[in-house]
Amino acid sequence: MRILTAPSPPTRGGTPLRVVVALLCLGIALPAAAADPAAVSAMPWWGWPLALFVVCFLLGIVAVPAGVGGGVLFVPIVAGFFPFHLDFVRGAGLLVALASSLAAGPALLRGGLANLRLALPLALIGSASSTVGAMMGLALPADTVQTALGVTILGIVAVMATAKKSEFPAVAASDRWAQLLGMRGAFVDAASGREIDWRVHRTPTGFGLFFVIGFLAGMFGMGAGWANVPALNLVMGAPLKIAAGTSSFILSLVDSSAAWIYLNKGAVLPLIAVPSVVGMMLGARIGARLLTVLKASIVRRLVIGLLLFAGLRALLKGLGIWA
Amino acid sequence: MNAPSPVPLVVLPPGEQLRYAAWLEGTARGGLALLVVTYFAYVLGAFAPLVPLDTMPALWNQSAAAYMAQTGSPNGWGWLAQAARSDLLNLFGIAILAGSSIVCLLAVIPLYARRGERIYVLVCVLQVAVLLLAASGLLTVGH
Numbered sequence: 001m002r003i004l005t006a007p008s009p010p011t012r013g014g015t016p017l018r019v020v021v022a023l024l025c026l027g028i029a030l031p032a033a034a035a036d037p038a039a040v041s042a043m044p045w046w047g048w049p050l051a052l053f054v055v056c057f058l059l060g061i062v063a064v065p066a067g068v069g070g071g072v073l074f075v076p077i078v079a080g081f082f083p084f085h086l087d088f089v090r091g092a093g094l095l096v097a098l099a100s101s102l103a104a105g106p107a108l109l110r111g112g113l114a115n116l117r118l119a120l121p122l123a124l125i126g127s128a129s130s131t132v133g134a135m136m137g138l139a140l141p142a143d144t145v146q147t148a149l150g151v152t153i154l155g156i157v158a159v160m161a162t163a164k165k166s167e168f169p170a171v172a173a174s175d176r177w178a179q180l181l182g183m184r185g186a187f188v189d190a191a192s193g194r195e196i197d198w199r200v201h202r203t204p205t206g207f208g209l210f211f212v213i214g215f216l217a218g219m220f221g222m223g224a225g226w227a228n229v230p231a232l233n234l235v236m237g238a239p240l241k242i243a244a245g246t247s248s249f250i251l252s253l254v255d256s257s258a259a260w261i262y263l264n265k266g267a268v269l270p271l272i273a274v275p276s277v278v279g280m281m282l283g284a285r286i287g288a289r290l291l292t293v294l295k296a297s298i299v300r301r302l303v304i305g306l307l308l309f310a311g312l313r314a315l316l317k318g319l320g321i322w323a
Numbered sequence: 324m325n326a327p328s329p330v331p332l333v334v335l336p337p338g339e340q341l342r343y344a345a346w347l348e349g350t351a352r353g354g355l356a357l358l359v360v361t362y363f364a365y366v367l368g369a370f371a372p373l374v375p376l377d378t379m380p381a382l383w384n385q386s387a388a389a390y391m392a393q394t395g396s397p398n399g400w401g402w403l404a405q406a407a408r409s410d411l412l413n414l415f416g417i418a419i420l421a422g423s424s425i426v427c428l429l430a431v432i433p434l435y436a437r438r439g440e441r442i443y444v445l446v447c448v449l450q451v452a453v454l455l456l457a458a459s460g461l462l463t464v465g466h
Contacts, residue, residue, distance in 0.1 A: 045376045046366065048383075083380070087387040098420060102351035109344035112336045116343060116431075120443065124450045131457045138463075142386065181442065186334045195334060252347070252424055253450065259421045260457035263414070266398050267387035270413035271379055274362040277355075 052082060053275035056096070060283020065290060066303035068160070069251070070280040071097030071223030073303065076153045076310035079146070080317060084272055086142045086149075090221025091262035092273040094134075094255050097223030099277045100284060101251035112187040113245030118200065118238065121181055123253035125207050126214030126224070130254045133218025134261035143318050149220050150315025156226050157308045160300075163230050168196065171237035177203035187242060200236040209235060210250075218258035223251050339431040346430045350423035358416030365409040372410035399460030418458075425454050 056074065063070045075093040079086050108114035137145055174184060184199040200206070209231040217224040228247035232238045238246065262268050316322035365372060374382065374394045382390050391398060402411040428447045435443040456462065 043380065045379050048380070049366075083384050085384050085386055085390075088383060088390075091387075095417065095420070099351075099355065102347065102420060102423060103355075105351070106344040106348040109340045109347070110336060112334055112340075114340075116337070116340045117443070120446045120450065124446055124453065127450065127453050127457075131453065131462065135462060138387065188334050253454075256421050256424050257454055257457040259417075260454070261463055262387075263417060263421065264399050264458075264460040264463040265387055266391045266396055268414070268417060269379075269383060269390075270362060270365060270410055270417070271376070272383065273417065274358055274413065278359065278362075281355075 048082060048084075049271055049275045052078065052272065053279040056276045056279030057283040060280040060285075061287040061290065062299055062303055062306075063280075064284050064287030065299040068303060069097055069223035069225040069248075070100055070284065071221070071251075071255075072153075072156060072226050073307065073310075074276065074280065075220055075222050076149060076307065076314050078276070079149065080310050080313035084269075086145055087138065087262075087265075087267040088269045088272050090137065091259070091268040092276045093221035093223075094217075094259040094262060095268065095273045096276050096280050097217075097251055098255040098259055099281060101223070101248050101255065103281060103284075104248050105252050108245040108249055111245070112185070113241050114249035115183075115185050115242060115246050116249075117181060117185070118183050118232070118242070119246050119250045119253075121183075122206060122210045122232075123250045126210040126217070126250060126254040127257035129211045129214035130218030130258040131261055133215035134221075134258040135218075137219035137221070138261070138265050138267060143320070145219070145318075146314055147318030150311050150313070150318055152216060152220060153307055153311030153314055157304055157311060159230065160226060160304050160307070164234070165240050166233055167240045168198075169233065169237040169239070171199050171201050173201065174199045175201045175203050177207075185242070187239075189239075189241070196239060198237075198239050198242060200232075200238050202235055202237070206231060206236045214254050217251075217254055218261070221258070221262065223255060225251060339434040342434060343427045343431050346427040347423060350419060350426050354416050354419030354423060356416075357419060358413065361409070361413045361416055365413055368409075370407070370409050373405060373408040374410060399463065422454070422458060425451055425458075428454075 055077070056070070059073045059077065060070055063073055071093050074096050075089055078084065078092070079089045082089070084092075105114065109116070178184070178200050181203070183203065184197070186195055186197045188194070189196050209227070213224045213227040213231065216222070216227070225244075225247050228250055229240075229243045232243035232247060233240050259268070313322065364370070366376070368376075373396060382393060385393070390396065396402075397405060397411075402414050405411050406415065428451050432444055432447045435447065
């Protein structure tokens with residue numbers, strides 16, 4: 001009997017990944033290099049929004065394969081390397097995260113990967129706290145927020161680097177709150193073709209986590225997917241795909257609340273916000289197509305490295321060490 | 324004779340999820356389209372902005388409060404009164420994006436009410452209240 005083994009698939013994605021990495025580094029280095037006062041004043045008014053569009057486009061490409069939202073990349077990178085004040089960067093960051101969430105929401109809801117019953121109670125708590133976070137963030141001095149942002153980003157790096165994922169967590173029984181709120185459902189896992197029934201537990205702990213997550217999202221103008229997904233998946237026991245889909249949908253509510261605060265405080269400049277939103281969304285469309293080509297683990301390591309650098313930059317900038 | 328292909332398994336989401344998705348798709352697309360159109364009108368100079376574009380580089384590195392003080396830009400919903408200015412006109416699209424969830428929640432409340440799901444009616448009403456409070460400007464104007 002001959003046993004045939006399929007040849008190993010060729011490693012794909014080397015060239016596209018190198019191109020994206022090179023462009024991203026260039027896209028960040030150029031604004032940083034040009035950010036000395038003489039260069040800033042010589043740049044025409046449209047130069048920085050155009051650079052912002054290009055950088056956001058590249059961020060959008062890598063965000064999808066890396067499994068992160070654009071918001072968590074946007075704020076530290078743009079705040080660290082562009083001449084815009086942190087107020088406007090955070091306002092734009094919320095809109096970037098919000099727009100991405102709104103774009104993905106309908107498909108996730110229709111496909112059953114975002115669950116309204118799971119999302120609405122958690123989003124209610126998150127949106128209330130994000131409002132408070134936004135108000136506090138705009139009231140604090142920029143240096144204080146910048147320092148706190150740096151610390152938070154470094155914390156996010158630690159979470160992303162160490163957090164495990166559980167595709168189908170074992171949940172013996174729903175807790176009382178989950179039963180009361182009917183937080184359960186079913187979806188068809190495309191990989192196996194099976195119908196998966198799911199339920200959650202530790203709902204009060206989830207409420208507490210989403211309160212903190214919402215506050216941070218509002219204060220720093222970021223999406224909170226980096227925290228929502230582990231909270232839903234590892235703490236509450238939702239299957240990974242449900243956690244990721246529902247997290248994306250929750251952002252549409254949490255970030256809306258905070259975005260209104262920034263909008264009403266005049267911290268949303270269309271000249272910054274619109275190229276950011278459009279660039280990120282266009283890049284994400286390409287990133288989604290590249291998912292089959294790029295090796296996700298390599299992209300994820302790249303993004304973690306990028307965030308580490310941006311977090312250090314934000315921390316040192318806030319402390320006045322690297323102005 | 325070949326075996327019939329297996330029927331793909333489909334789990335239909337609840338009705339309120341489908342209704343929410345439909346409203347979300349419509350409002351989000353509309354808001355985004357308006358945002359892009361008004362942005363091009365702004366940067367191409369179709370009509371005058373409140374703050375001239377060539378002064379922006381000297382202003383965008385200042386805090387939002389300093390920016391408003393120097394330019395006379397309105398806070399809260401004051402931009403509506405000056406919406407003919409090309410930069411402030413962009414805020415319509417942004418407001419639609421930020422407000423789309425309110426519309427969706429109002430659309431699903433009747434479905435929950437019809438099924439007697441008072442808890443989710445309450446959750447949706449409270450969520451709408453939080454969003455409206457944030458949108459109203461009451462929390463920010465004067466602070």
